[in-house]
Amino acid sequence: MHQITVNDLIVDVVRKDIKNLHLGVYPPTGRVRVAAPLQIDDESVRLAVIRRLAWIRRQQAKYHQQERQPGREYVSGESHYFQGHRYRLNVVYHDGPPNVTIRNKTTLDLIVRTGSDTAQREQVLLTWYRAQIKAIIPPLLAKWQPIIGVEVAEWGVKQMKTKWGTCNIEARRIWVNLELAKKSTRCLEYIIVHEMVHLLERHHNDRFIAYLNQFMPQWQFIRDELNKAPLGHTSWEY
Numbered sequence: 001m002h003q004i005t006v007n008d009l010i011v012d013v014v015r016k017d018i019k020n021l022h023l024g025v026y027p028p029t030g031r032v033r034v035a036a037p038l039q040i041d042d043e044s045v046r047l048a049v050i051r052r053l054a055w056i057r058r059q060q061a062k063y064h065q066q067e068r069q070p071g072r073e074y075v076s077g078e079s080h081y082f083q084g085h086r087y088r089l090n091v092v093y094h095d096g097p098p099n100v101t102i103r104n105k106t107t108l109d110l111i112v113r114t115g116s117d118t119a120q121r122e123q124v125l126l127t128w129y130r131a132q133i134k135a136i137i138p139p140l141l142a143k144w145q146p147i148i149g150v151e152v153a154e155w156g157v158k159q160m161k162t163k164w165g166t167c168n169i170e171a172r173r174i175w176v177n178l179e180l181a182k183k184s185t186r187c188l189e190y191i192i193v194h195e196m197v198h199l200l201e202r203h204h205n206d207r208f209i210a211y212l213n214q215f216m217p218q219w220q221f222i223r224d225e226l227n228k229a230p231l232g233h234t235s236w237e238y
């Protein structure tokens with residue numbers, strides 16, 4: 001399998017001994033996959049995708065609607081994820097500094113000030129997520145910079161609606177999505193490697209894929225894990 005990019009759309013392409021080209025959009029994330037006959041080249045695949053772009057976008061929008069989670073209340077009993085594990089939230093109201101602690105394998109204590117509303121409780125959890133993910137990133141950068149042979153000048157964490165990560169190549173600046181705090185650490189690591197590889201190759205072309213295969217041969221499994229987990233958002237790009 002390899003990938004081509006068509007108007008910002010990442011398309012998985014598989015060549016098979018078949019007669020006709022088959023294009024599919026798959027839940028939950030709206031991943032686009034083309035099974036193409038052996039003799040069809042990438043340019044023809046690209047044209048086939050462009051012809052069906054409107055239909056693809058409609059399918060993706062449909063999955064997007066299905067995947068949306070209802071609004072979070074940040075109350076005891078709700079499920080919240082941290083580093084790939086699912087925890088039951090236990091909200092503790094007290095008159096002191098807010099905090100979050102992992103009580104055990106199943107319970108996350110969210111300690112908030114008495115009278116906190118939903119937005120304030122959410123903020124406490126997000127602040128904690130941010131601190132956790134920010135602590136993990138520097139060692140990951142230190143590990144991968146010599147391997148990939150690039151230097152990241154700046155990095156940060158922010159909430160993004162449709163992207164797991166971004167890379168500003170000129171500034172050598174990487175942003176990762178705060179949402180990754182909820183995913184396993186190897187997902188965060190993959191996104192960081194992916195964005196760092198953009199410092200070698202801007203586009204998601206064969207060269208880019210070859211770098212990923214070289215640095216992180218299991219990247220497709222991690223990508224699938226990233227796109228499968230039930231976390232509400234969909235149609236992710238990175």
Ligand SMILES: [Zn+2]
Binds near residue numbers: 194198204238
């Ligand atoms: Zn990318």
